[in-house]
Amino acid sequence: MEQRRFLPGARVSPSTVPGIAVADTESQPLALVYRGPASTDDCPEAVAALLDGQYRVAYIGPDEEYPLTAYSLAKAALYAQPGGGSLAPAWRSMRDYADDIRAYVQGGGNYVGFCLGGYLAGASPGFTLLPGDANEYVGSSGSDLDSTADTVLTVTWRGAQRPLFFQDGPLFTLDNGAPATVLATYPSGAVAAVVAPCGKGKVGVVGPHPEADETWFSEAVLPSSGAVHPELGRDLVATTVAR
Known part of the structure; x- marks a missing residue:
């Protein structure tokens, strides 16, 4: 299943993110962002x-400070897989790191995955981290979206209606009885955000x-009023790392 290319996010360079390579943050846990x-x-x-x-942030990848190896990952409290392009070529780039x-x-x-990072947490194809799988929300049962274009989509996050930027993101199907915490659902009732155990991790x-x-x-010519919610992303992270 091909996914459309995702819109680039905020233009933040490493030098403008205080948590990256700043000496006085050494006491903070390390988060590695692919x-x-x-x-x-x-x-x-x-x-x-x-x-x-909340973290000392660094990048991990083929040409980054941290190469994507087991040795690098062992240093991290958190690994984040951000948005990206189409699932099939992304998986070709990532499959050698899956193990x-x-x-x-x-x-x-x-592991925290955003959009494409959510697809990659699934199994078809992906890292097989979820107690279930990730599938396309657009065109799914009960969805009123039939286009992969950028849009603002309202989800229910911990019981509250929250509009968010959306572009062909995944829904998550869970195995029966899976010990998972559903944070958000789509208008169709499908799972939009979830945290689950994976072995000894989450x-x-x-x-x-x-x-x-x-x-x-602004780049997608969409209204942002009431739709910028970094606190929800932080909720996802905090719920994932909580033990």
Whole structure:
């Protein structure tokens, strides 16, 4: 199943994210954000900005400070897979790292996936981290979306209606009886954000983009009023790392 290219996120460079490579943050836990062929320009920076303040943030990937290896992952309290392009080419770029990522999470690590990162947490194809799978929300049963174009979609997050930036994100199907915490649902009732155990670790995934800032909406010519919710992204992260 081909996914459309995701809109680049907020234009945040490493030098403008205080949590990245700043000496006085060494006491903070390390969050590694993937940046490479499976991410779209600026999407990793948007996730880094979301994590800044709670974590010492660095990038991990083929040409980054941290190469994507088991040794690098072992240093991290959190690994984040940001938005990106189409699922099939993204998986081709990531499949050689799948065993290391899965071992990291099952050994006690934390994985947080945003949109494409949510697809990749699934199994068809993906890292097989979820007690279930990730599938396309557009065109799914009960969905009134029939286009993969950028839009604002209202989800129910912990009982409250929250509009969020959305572009062909996944829904999540869970195995019967899976010990998962559903944070958000789509208008159809399908799962939009969920946290679940994976071995000794945990995985948290979201279909929409709570990390999106005002620039995402302006570039897509969409209204941003009431739709910028970084606190929801932080809720996803906090729920994932909680023990």
